[in-house]
Amino acid sequence: MFLLEVTSEQIFQQALNGVSKGAVYALIAVGYTMVYGVLQLINFAHGEVYMLGAYFAYYPAKWAGYIPDEGGEKPKVPLYFIGVCILFSMAACAAIGMLIERLAYRPLRNASRLAALITAIGVSLLLQNGSQIMFGSDPKYFPRFMDRESVQLGMFDVSNTQVTIMVVAAVAMIGLHLFVQKTKPGMAMRAVSFDMRTARLMGVNVDGTIALTFAIGSIMASIGGVLIAMDQPRLTPLMGLLMGLKAFVAAVLGGIGSIPGAALGGLILGIAESVVGTWSTTYADAVAFVILILVLLVKPSGLLGKTGREKV
Amino acid sequence: MADTILELDDINVYYGAIHALKGISLKVEQGEVVTLIGTNGAGKTTTLATICGLMRSKTGTLKYAGQDISKCATHRLVCDGLVMAPEGRGIFPNLTVGENMRIGAYACKDKVAIEKNLAHGYEVFPRLAERKRQKGGTLSGGEQQMLAIARSLMSQPKLLLLDEPSLGLAPLIVKTIFETIDRVNKDGVTILLVEQNANIALKHSDRAYVIESGEIAIEGKSADLLIDPRVKAAYLGES
Ligand SMILES: Nc1ncnc2c1ncn2[C@@H]1O[C@H](COP(=O)(O)OP(=O)(O)OP(=O)(O)O)[C@@H](O)[C@H]1O
Numbered sequence: 312m313f314l315l316e317v318t319s320e321q322i323f324q325q326a327l328n329g330v331s332k333g334a335v336y337a338l339i340a341v342g343y344t345m346v347y348g349v350l351q352l353i354n355f356a357h358g359e360v361y362m363l364g365a366y367f368a369y370y371p372a373k374w375a376g377y378i379p380d381e382g383g384e385k386p387k388v389p390l391y392f393i394g395v396c397i398l399f400s401m402a403a404c405a406a407i408g409m410l411i412e413r414l415a416y417r418p419l420r421n422a423s424r425l426a427a428l429i430t431a432i433g434v435s436l437l438l439q440n441g442s443q444i445m446f447g448s449d450p451k452y453f454p455r456f457m458d459r460e461s462v463q464l465g466m467f468d469v470s471n472t473q474v475t476i477m478v479v480a481a482v483a484m485i486g487l488h489l490f491v492q493k494t495k496p497g498m499a500m501r502a503v504s505f506d507m508r509t510a511r512l513m514g515v516n517v518d519g520t521i522a523l524t525f526a527i528g529s530i531m532a533s534i535g536g537v538l539i540a541m542d543q544p545r546l547t548p549l550m551g552l553l554m555g556l557k558a559f560v561a562a563v564l565g566g567i568g569s570i571p572g573a574a575l576g577g578l579i580l581g582i583a584e585s586v587v588g589t590w591s592t593t594y595a596d597a598v599a600f601v602i603l604i605l606v607l608l609v610k611p612s613g614l615l616g617k618t619g620r621e622k623v
Numbered sequence: 624m625a626d627t628i629l630e631l632d633d634i635n636v637y638y639g640a641i642h643a644l645k646g647i648s649l650k651v652e653q654g655e656v657v658t659l660i661g662t663n664g665a666g667k668t669t670t671l672a673t674i675c676g677l678m679r680s681k682t683g684t685l686k687y688a689g690q691d692i693s694k695c696a697t698h699r700l701v702c703d704g705l706v707m708a709p710e711g712r713g714i715f716p717n718l719t720v721g722e723n724m725r726i727g728a729y730a731c732k733d734k735v736a737i738e739k740n741l742a743h744g745y746e747v748f749p750r751l752a753e754r755k756r757q758k759g760g761t762l763s764g765g766e767q768q769m770l771a772i773a774r775s776l777m778s779q780p781k782l783l784l785l786d787e788p789s790l791g792l793a794p795l796i797v798k799t800i801f802e803t804i805d806r807v808n809k810d811g812v813t814i815l816l817v818e819q820n821a822n823i824a825l826k827h828s829d830r831a832y833v834i835e836s837g838e839i840a841i842e843g844k845s846a847d848l849l850i851d852p853r854v855k856a857a858y859l860g861e862s
């Protein structure tokens with residue numbers, strides 16, 4: 312019986328791998344959830360923003376010569392330049408996110424939800440194909456930000472990249488939570504997500520707040536893109552497709568509109584995938600879709616979703 | 624003597640094919656309490672929404688403090704002291720009472736003024752101060768209406784638009800709310816008050832307009848309207 316060949320240590324080990332995977336799902340899922348919170352729109356182009364996040368960190372390193380044209384051994388990127396790459400990627404993704412909102416979604420603010428949904432799919436296709444033209448469809452290999460080393464964590468083996476992913480993702484998620492709960496623009500986001508009209512009456516710049524929501528979601532996706540590229544350096548213009556779908560499932564599982572829900576959903580999905588992957592890596596990708604179907608059947612509002620109107 | 628703070632002339636507003644306001648003209652002078660009364664669907668809320676820029680008129684002029692505001696964004700008008708407390712109170716149940724108060728001053732950049740207004744608001748409404756950490760959704764209806772008024776004062780309005788502050792409240796609470804409105808007016812805020820409760824609205828205002836199916840049907844001093852047979856029959860439940 313093949314089930315017995317797997318020890319419980321292996322399962323724990325896989326679960327730990329799942330946490331770092333899930334941390335990235337969570338980073339991307341918050342973008343879906345925040346935009347849904349303010350606009351009740353599934354921004355299907357969000358997976359592409361994640362893809363762009365990885366490319367936007369790749370190019371500064373390439374321009375600076377950290378990716379030799381003739382191939383061969385890549386030089387290690389110094390820490391300060393890693394910072395430059397990440398900041399560039401965050402800024403560019405924020406700009407792209409706001410541009411998508413301004414050009415594609417804002418004109419449809421009062422249109423039917425179907426029109427907005429179809430537009431979202433259209434934007435996603437546009438970015439996928441535009442990226443193939445811009446970046447080429449052959450894969451690019453991410454610069455050397457970090458050499459993978461094994462770290463012993465109690466009885467488990469983890470890599471230094473995995474630890475980095477978990478730490479960076481946790482810091483980003485806590486930062487986002489504090490931003491939404493404690494700052495004035497965060498308060499405006501919560502108000503707009505509950506009632507746009509009244510928020511406007513209170514003097515909130517609703518359009519500005521929605522643009523900010525897109526910017527922040529895109530920054531989180533950019534961080535996710537860079538983190539994944541550090542672990543799996545092969546970049547393609549279509550890499551956002553599956554990742555976007557999985558992060559969307561994580562958002563639905565946690566309860567779309569809820570930021571803590573996105574974090575929880577991401578972690579559960581990451582762990583579930585990795586544990587299933589212990590037996591079969593082929594089935595691991597299917598886990599997300601099984602979860603999606605189960606959530607929609609059993610609890611469409613998700614684990615932490617409110618049945619009421621509170622969203623962000 | 625007094626300056627005109629708000630002036631609507633020949634305002635026409637449509638919801639798609641529905642002609643909701645049919646050539647509304649009205650005026651509010653500095654320091655007044657003016658009430659706009661009418662039955663359900665007469666166009667009261669639409670009138671207020673048009674004044675604060677949520678709806679646009681096809682024709683006519685809309686002036687606030689002498690300036691044309693027919694194209695102004697709502698949040699800009701809030702900065703300029705034109706504030707509305709919406710029908711149904713518009714409390715954010717997912718924000719604390721304190722945050723609800725602060726969001727009323729969202730457009731205000733002056734941190735010192737915000738803290739001063741907040742302290743003043745809590746002084747006038749001690750009940751809100753006790754509950755400032757509570758979520759807005761946990762307040763009673765009367766407390767929510769108090770919060771709606773306190774919140775609208777956070778941005779130091781010159782002209783306050785109140786949409787049915789008595790809605791769904793017990794008579795005793797309504798009395799308190801209207802005493803509050805009187806006091807706010809004494810502090811120098813001009814008020815345009817929309818009400819279905821014509822009796823109490825006329826008693827607490829200087830002048831009144833009666834709106835019927837999108838048109839001004841009657842206008843005059845509130846004291847006169849209280850004894851006007853047409854108003855008595857249709858709005859005061861007397862004959
Ligand atoms: N969003 C909308 N879409 C279409 N028609 C609307 C809309 N809002 C209001 N109306 C219509 O416009 C007219 C005026 O509505 P309005 O809300 O201004 O009335 P009101 O006097 O405030 O009534 P109430 O006392 O019930 O609040 C009504 O006939 C209403 O059906």
Ligand SMILES: [Mg+2]
Pocket residue numbers: 667668669710786
């Ligand atoms: Mg109304």
